[in-house]
Amino acid sequence: MTGGTSGxxxxxxxxxxxxxxxxxxxxxxxxxxxxxxxxxQIYKRGEFTLEEDRDPESAVRYxxxxxxxxxxxxWARRAxxxxxxxxxxxxxxxDARQAAQxxxxxxxxxxxxxxxxxxxxxxxxxxxxxxxxxxxLTFQALQALREVIEEYPNSEYARSAILKFDLAFxxxxxxxxxxxRYYLKRGHYTAAINRFRTVVQDxxxxxxxxxxxHRLVEAYLALGLTDDAQTAAAxxxxxxxxxxxxxxxxxxxxxxxxxPKAKGDGWLAAIYRQMIRGQWL
Numbered sequence: 114m115t116g117g118t119s120g121x122x123x124x125x126x127x128x129x130x131x132x133x134x135x136x137x138x139x140x141x142x143x144x145x146x147x148x149x150x151x152x153x154q155i156y157k158r159g160e161f162t163l164e165e166d167r168d169p170e171s172a173v174r175y176x177x178x179x180x181x182x183x184x185x186x187x188w189a190r191r192a193x194x195x196x197x198x199x200x201x202x203x204x205x206x207x208d209a210r211q212a213a214q215x216x217x218x219x220x221x222x223x224x225x226x227x228x229x230x231x232x233x234x235x236x237x238x239x240x241x242x243x244x245x246x247x248x249x250l251t252f253q254a255l256q257a258l259r260e261v262i263e264e265y266p267n268s269e270y271a272r273s274a275i276l277k278f279d280l281a282f283x284x285x286x287x288x289x290x291x292x293x294r295y296y297l298k299r300g301h302y303t304a305a306i307n308r309f310r311t312v313v314q315d316x317x318x319x320x321x322x323x324x325x326x327h328r329l330v331e332a333y334l335a336l337g338l339t340d341d342a343q344t345a346a347a348x349x350x351x352x353x354x355x356x357x358x359x360x361x362x363x364x365x366x367x368x369x370x371x372x373p374k375a376k377g378d379g380w381l382a383a384i385y386r387q388m389i390r391g392q393w394l
Contacts, residue, residue, distance in 0.1 A: 147178050152188035155179050159195065169203040190216075194225050197232045206236040227265035231274060234258045238277050241284055248288060254281050286316035286325075293328060302332045310380070313348075323349060327358035329381070330365060340377035342366065347373040348385050 147155055159175030162168050176199065179192035197212035213233040217226055234257035240250050258281065261274040293308030305328065312325035326349040333342035346362040350373045353359050366372055375385040 147175075148182055152179050152183040152186050152192075155182070156188050156192055156195075159192070163195075163199055163202075169199045173199050173203075190220055190223065190225075193219070194229055194232075197229060201232055201236055201239075204239075206240055209233075209236040227261070227268040227270050230257070230261050230265065231268075231270040234261055234274060234277070238281060241281060248285060251281055251285055251288075255285075282316065283319045283321070286312050286319040286321040289316070290321050290325060290328075293325070297328060297332055300335075302336050306332045313384070314380075323353040323356045323358045326353075327362045330362040334365060334369070339369075339371055341379050341381055343371055343374045343376050344379065344381040344385055347375045348381065348388060349373070351385075351388060 150158075155175050155178055159172045159179075162175060163172035173196055176192040176196045179186070180189045180196075183189050193212060193216045197209050197216060200206075200209035200212055210233050213229045213236070216223075216229040217233070220226060220229075234254060237250050237254035237257055241254060255278060258274045258278040261268075262271050262278065265271055289308045289312050293305045293312070296302070296305035296308065309325040309328045309332065312319070312321050313329070316322065326345050329345040330342045330349070333339070333345065343366060346359070346366055349356070349359045349362055363373060375382055
């Protein structure tokens with residue numbers, strides 16, 4: 114009996130020791146409460162979590178806590194721009210925009226304001242390929258990129274903003290062309306003309322203008338509007354004579370006994386007259 118009791122007591126003691134050891138180890142490994150750390154210490158934890166652990170969600174939590182615990186510190190300012198950066202890096206674009214806008218609202222004259230504005234623009238720009246035919250975000254990207262260019266022309270972000278502005282602008286023209294081709298293939302010539310006209314009038318500087326003019330030649334010929342077709346080809350030949358689109362338009366016209374030539378008083382004729390005076394393209 115005595116030996117059995119001793120064995121049970123020894124087992125119970127072993128379990129207790131193991132439990133206490135586990136508790137002690139857990140306490141040693143447990144992260145200290147953030148309100149016991151300085152703003153700099155929390156910030157560095159956020160940086161480490163983002164760069165080394167590759168855990169953006171936890172990193173954002175650290176940066177947000179700095180704002181809460183040390184709202185008027187310089188670290189809070191730095192943490193806010195890092196929130197915008199981290200959200201964007203994690204493709205949480207709406208949250209990135211909100212954080213960047215808060216930075217601009219709180220620190221409009223700060224040296225990082227240009228970067229905040231650039232991040233805000235990027236959060237629109239990087240979504241362009243995700244929105245299908247809904248071009249609302251593309252227009253917002255253009256507006257935000259324009260603000261970077263105009264408000265911070267001497268910043269390191271202005272050059273990148275200019276390049277992205279041109280690409281976004283080209284993207285809008287490409288969408289108009291895509292829809293125009295769709296209508297053209299199905300014989301909806303008037304609807305197609307409206308799309309190609311938009312490209313020629315509003316997106317002249319993009320890479321799609323030559324094709325838009327050629328498609329106008331096709332659509333106008335299909336409707337029997339030869340004056341407009343000839344004028345579109347004349348503009349195409351004047352600006353893009355080496356383009357294969359001009360060669361195609363030329364063949365279409367000559368096959369009907371026509372030639373590229375400005376004729377009539379339509380919208381294309383007005384563009385041609387402006388072009389000759391050096392006011393277009």
